Amino acid sequence: MSESSRNSAAGAGWGAAEPGEYKRLLPPRVQKISWLDPRTLWAARNGVLASWFGDPTGRTRSRWVAQREAAGAPADKVIRREETDRFSFMVIGDTGEGDEPQYAVVPGFLKVSQDTDFAVVASDVIYPVGSADDYDGKFFRPYQDYRAPLYAIPGNHDWYEDLGAFMRVFCDDAPPLAPEPAPRPLTRAWLRSLLWHRPRPGDGQRLDQARELRSDAAQRSVQPGPYWAIDAGPIRIVGIDTGLLGTLDAEQGAWLREVSKDPRPKILITGSPLYVDGEHHPCPIDGGGSVDDVVRDPAHRYVAAIGGDIHNYQRYPVDVDGRTVQYIVSGGGGAFMHATHTIPRVDIGGVTERDFRCYPLRGDSLAFYGRLYGRRLRMRRFFTLTEEEGLAVVAERLGITPVRSPGGPVRVTRRMRLVASLLGAGGRPERTSRFRLPVRKIYTQLFSPSSVTYSPPFFKCFLRVDVTPEAIRLRCHAATGNRAQEIDPPIEDEITIPLI
Numbered sequence: 001m002s003e004s005s006r007n008s009a010a011g012a013g014w015g016a017a018e019p020g021e022y023k024r025l026l027p028p029r030v031q032k033i034s035w036l037d038p039r040t041l042w043a044a045r046n047g048v049l050a051s052w053f054g055d056p057t058g059r060t061r062s063r064w065v066a067q068r069e070a071a072g073a074p075a076d077k078v079i080r081r082e083e084t085d086r087f088s089f090m091v092i093g094d095t096g097e098g099d100e101p102q103y104a105v106v107p108g109f110l111k112v113s114q115d116t117d118f119a120v121v122a123s124d125v126i127y128p129v130g131s132a133d134d135y136d137g138k139f140f141r142p143y144q145d146y147r148a149p150l151y152a153i154p155g156n157h158d159w160y161e162d163l164g165a166f167m168r169v170f171c172d173d174a175p176p177l178a179p180e181p182a183p184r185p186l187t188r189a190w191l192r193s194l195l196w197h198r199p200r201p202g203d204g205q206r207l208d209q210a211r212e213l214r215s216d217a218a219q220r221s222v223q224p225g226p227y228w229a230i231d232a233g234p235i236r237i238v239g240i241d242t243g244l245l246g247t248l249d250a251e252q253g254a255w256l257r258e259v260s261k262d263p264r265p266k267i268l269i270t271g272s273p274l275y276v277d278g279e280h281h282p283c284p285i286d287g288g289g290s291v292d293d294v295v296r297d298p299a300h301r302y303v304a305a306i307g308g309d310i311h312n313y314q315r316y317p318v319d320v321d322g323r324t325v326q327y328i329v330s331g332g333g334g335a336f337m338h339a340t341h342t343i344p345r346v347d348i349g350g351v352t353e354r355d356f357r358c359y360p361l362r363g364d365s366l367a368f369y370g371r372l373y374g375r376r377l378r379m380r381r382f383f384t385l386t387e388e389e390g391l392a393v394v395a396e397r398l399g400i401t402p403v404r405s406p407g408g409p410v411r412v413t414r415r416m417r418l419v420a421s422l423l424g425a426g427g428r429p430e431r432t433s434r435f436r437l438p439v440r441k442i443y444t445q446l447f448s449p450s451s452v453t454y455s456p457p458f459f460k461c462f463l464r465v466d467v468t469p470e471a472i473r474l475r476c477h478a479a480t481g482n483r484a485q486e487i488d489p490p491i492e493d494e495i496t497i498p499l500i
Helices: 038-043 046-053 057-070 102-110 132-140 158-159 164-168 186-195 207-214 250-259 293-294 362-376 387-398 412-421 440-451 485-486
Strands: 078-080 085-091 118-122 150-153 229-232 237-240 266-270 302-307 313-320 323-330 356-361 460-467 473-481 491-498
Touching: 038 118, 046 102, 046 158, 046 186, 057 250, 078 491, 085 102, 085 186, 102 362, 102 460, 102 473, 102 485, 150 164, 150 237, 158 491, 164 207, 237 250, 237 412, 250 293, 250 473, 293 302, 313 491, 323 460, 323 473, 323 491, 356 491, 362 387, 387 412, 473 485
Parallel strands: 078 229, 085 118, 118 150, 237 266, 266 302, 302 323
Antiparallel strands: 085 460, 229 237, 313 323, 313 356, 460 473, 473 491
16 A cells, blocks of 8 residues: 555655656646636626525526426435445545646546445536536546446536536436526616526537447436435435535425435535534525534434535544544545645544544645745745645644654744745744735635646545445545556545444
């Protein structure tokens, strides 16, 4: 088994490593997304409009669900696979930018997933706005050699064109929804409709040709809608659609409560994580209550909740009235990397630094962003930190022991402390840094999306889940873009969840 980032810098992908062979998988023409391009930001405006003028996602989702039921989809939205006493599946989140970082995940994903029964894409299948014509290079081509079904739950980006392309791909070529009556003039809904982004005329003309890349009968999957449950052996997997703003409509909330009454242990897969960046986000349900209320109810027997949307890996083993629920973030499937070094010292839900896990390690994240800022601001000598320096200064700021032992002694200097503080590394702000670069809320929304790099290490990841009647074994595998990690994808985290 290859070393992971927790063992060595080489295991993290640093150094003069041999590049992987993922580039041979890329399509002839790759259109890279620039999240600072005004045209991209304007196309992806629907989330902002929904927060300003009201969110129509719940109503649109209900119409999609009604259409699928009229077409014969099961009313309970349960996918009933052949049940055996043991099975395996993959989870990969926030995949579809269609460039080098996404394709760098593919070789390791295919290697680890060889004997799995199906896979789930958890949030944001297609960037930037979920267009049908983007499915060729961002879904069908990268996963054409995965020989089992792929299910998905949509993320906010898939909703930027009212979920039309997602429904066509995953829900038996669902036809477009009929137009709704025009809203009354001068209302908030009317203002929203004037500015709302809609699909381009003729979008999806290449979709039938793209489908041929995953046309084998063993790869076929049909979902009852944007949210669903899968019954497969000893557990039930429940996938929920959190729409544009990370909430559930009342209709989906009622379904979630009902489907959760099944006596089997359950794993929730959601577009928005419930614990992330040292904070608790219970995910409200219209009409009252929250998704986490459902997860925490002992009668429902949830053992894990896996969410996408944030592009890294995090795990919080939370004690819920004497039983442990594993709250996981798994959004490192290909999109730009969200920083982990900005996560403060963890102390939430009874989870402390001793129990918390993340990938990339905070020190590696800080070194990655230090180099990135150094290039962007043309101040390489000031901002650049070695991976060992990143680990050391993060450990000092958080008051923890470095996860990975440095290769030699590292002296933390004033420059290193200043860089860490400017880049928002977790911990107590230094007196020398009253000014910080925008590395928390604004940084996550603005600078992180422009942080895509096209050379390793990429710090991407995916999950393999193995289920038996006795236990669930969950492993987070890394993808760096280097050849060594393609051949033997390192395990960055592993947990066994008992079922009996």
